[in-house]
Amino acid sequence: MLLAMDRVTSYYGKTAILKDFSFGIEEGKCLCVLGRNGVGKTTLMRTIMGLTDRSIGDITIKGTEIGSSPTHVRAKLGIGYVPQGRGILSEFTVRENILLGTFARHDGRPDIPEVCLQMFPYLKANLDRRAGLLSGGQKQQLAIARALAVDPKILLLDEPTEGIQPNIVHEIGETLMTLNRKLGITLLLTEQHIRVARRLGDAFLMVDNGRVVASGPMAQLTDDVIHHYLTI
Ligand SMILES: Nc1ncnc2c1ncn2[C@@H]1O[C@H](COP(=O)(O)OP(=O)(O)OP(=O)(O)O)[C@@H](O)[C@H]1O
Numbered sequence: 403m404l405l406a407m408d409r410v411t412s413y414y415g416k417t418a419i420l421k422d423f424s425f426g427i428e429e430g431k432c433l434c435v436l437g438r439n440g441v442g443k444t445t446l447m448r449t450i451m452g453l454t455d456r457s458i459g460d461i462t463i464k465g466t467e468i469g470s471s472p473t474h475v476r477a478k479l480g481i482g483y484v485p486q487g488r489g490i491l492s493e494f495t496v497r498e499n500i501l502l503g504t505f506a507r508h509d510g511r512p513d514i515p516e517v518c519l520q521m522f523p524y525l526k527a528n529l530d531r532r533a534g535l536l537s538g539g540q541k542q543q544l545a546i547a548r549a550l551a552v553d554p555k556i557l558l559l560d561e562p563t564e565g566i567q568p569n570i571v572h573e574i575g576e577t578l579m580t581l582n583r584k585l586g587i588t589l590l591l592t593e594q595h596i597r598v599a600r601r602l603g604d605a606f607l608m609v610d611n612g613r614v615v616a617s618g619p620m621a622q623l624t625d626d627v628i629h630h631y632l633t634i
Contacts, residue, residue: 492534503551
């Protein structure tokens with residue numbers, strides 16, 4: 403397994419949000435995390451990055467235990483993170499936003515890796531543009547480019563298509579497909595669009611009330627499972 407959790411419970415204050423949570427993702431695969439609003443999907447991402455108040459249980463990357471490591475150490479071990487809402491700094495340029503990602507590179511190189519620009523011609527042509535002027539889809543590209551700047555083995559993406567115009571959702575899906583299938587970057591993402599999840603994911607993880615309630619190869623994500631856990 404590239405990344406794995408074994409019986410992890412994660413807390414905000416004294417409240418356990420993620421409970422006894424176990425899963426694994428093999429190198430090169432794409433795992434889609436599904437579940438209704440508020441079930442703990444974002445908390446899962448933040449727990450992997452070390453951004454909740456506290457967690458117990460094992461979190462490993464390539465067998466190395468990271469559950470008590472600070473966030474920057476986890477990033478350096480090859481975990482890139484595209485947070486919900488993207489976390490773009492509006493007053494900074496496209497270039498500066500991407501460079502922010504390079505701080506966590508394991509080789510310490512402070513330049514923009516070629517892959518970031520190859521993937522996103524718009525960003526390449528607009529490096530000096532203020533990020534606040536970008537469209538939602540372009541900001542999402544920028545957040546992905548910034549996460550790629552750490553040269554990650556695995557990319558965590560929290561709702562990458564949220565708040566994006568319907569016609570661009572497909573485009574973001576294609577970008578993620580390229581990262582996974584062509585560049586071999588392992589993906590762990592939360593996704594509201596079932597069609598996108600089905601197309602991208604090798605496997606799924608259904609979360610309810612902070613626990614894994616169903617999981618398996620994407621072919622096993624039946625309409626029944628969706629109906630049971632996702633419709634209100
Ligand atoms: N910083 C925080 N402090 C305390 N409680 C929090 C914090 N962040 C989230 N929670 C709580 O943890 C639970 C899970 O939230 P989380 O954001 O992980 O869910 P989610 O599945 O990602 O939902 P959404 O899709 O709405 O973002 C919620 O009950 C939420 O109120």
